[in-house]
Amino acid sequence: MTEKKETILQTALELFAKEGFNATSTSKVAKEAGVSEGLVFKHFNNKAGLLEAILKEGEKKFKLFYADVVMENDPRERLRKIILLPFQIAEEEYEFWKLQFKLKWELGYDSTEKMKPLVESITKAFDELSYPAPSLEAELLLQTLDGLSTAIIKHEVSDPENLMKLLLKKYEL
Template sequence: MNKKDNILKIALELFSNQGYENTSTSLIAKKAAVSEGLIFRHFTNKEGLLTEIMNEGIAKIQPFLNTVINEKDAEKVILKVIELPYKIILSEKEFWKLQINIKSQNSKFKKDFDTNKYLIPVYLKLNQAFSDLKFENPELETQYLFTVLNGLTLSLIELENLNDAKVIINYIQSKYKK
């Protein structure tokens, strides 16, 4: 792993566990075994480092989102949306912990890194799936499922063993299977 990637990895761990505000660039440099100047050379400042982490995280989860967006079968769309929190957290748990921390710490970053921005296409696809399946109120059903999945996401972040989550995911999916 090159130094830049190592800085990103260490910063993600520290930001997600200690919080962005509580993590100094000097601590990141120390843990990454690099000079603080190297961080500034690669990222300009701490905010630039956070922006790079967020952009990489979004790029890494985009393929998961695309599996929903590209799905043609309405029922499969719903089932895939329900699996999203599990799949994404399984592969990018630190990124999601950071998402939660950023929202609670800094209103500027909350606006800059609002997860809803890149979940909008998934939301719209889910709403269309409920409409195609003739649900009584597709918009309300979409909001309901997103609310349930938001709670599931928060729970998954706290779980040590994500395999336990499969039971609840299967239960939620059973509510939408024909």
């Protein structure tokens, strides 16, 4: 990965996040990155390829993000860890996650498949804690965390700390 290639990727990420994929032209990406437009196509074939590279990195980051949760053996601790996740997103990464959400809407991306291991892991945790409807509990919790995550990266949450505490309390964690 050359330096310029990385610059292109980073610039595209920022612009796609700010303006959207279709609203961002390849010429703008090139200009902003201080690079010829041709180079963008040399490295990524076409505009869709550039997007794909960004999405791939997103998936990697996402998996890394929740790997610690899935690996946790103690069910209570596993639930605690996943609830903490949305509140641990670093502020300098808000743009990155915003792009991931944005693109998933723009492209009609279905993420259920990639979420499966996480869903199962949380379901199992609820099961081990003898919740009467583990899979429903898992679904509800994950949707809640999804809503919270989007609100957080949009800076729409006033008091994250106490919101987190409230949620933990609801699951007696």
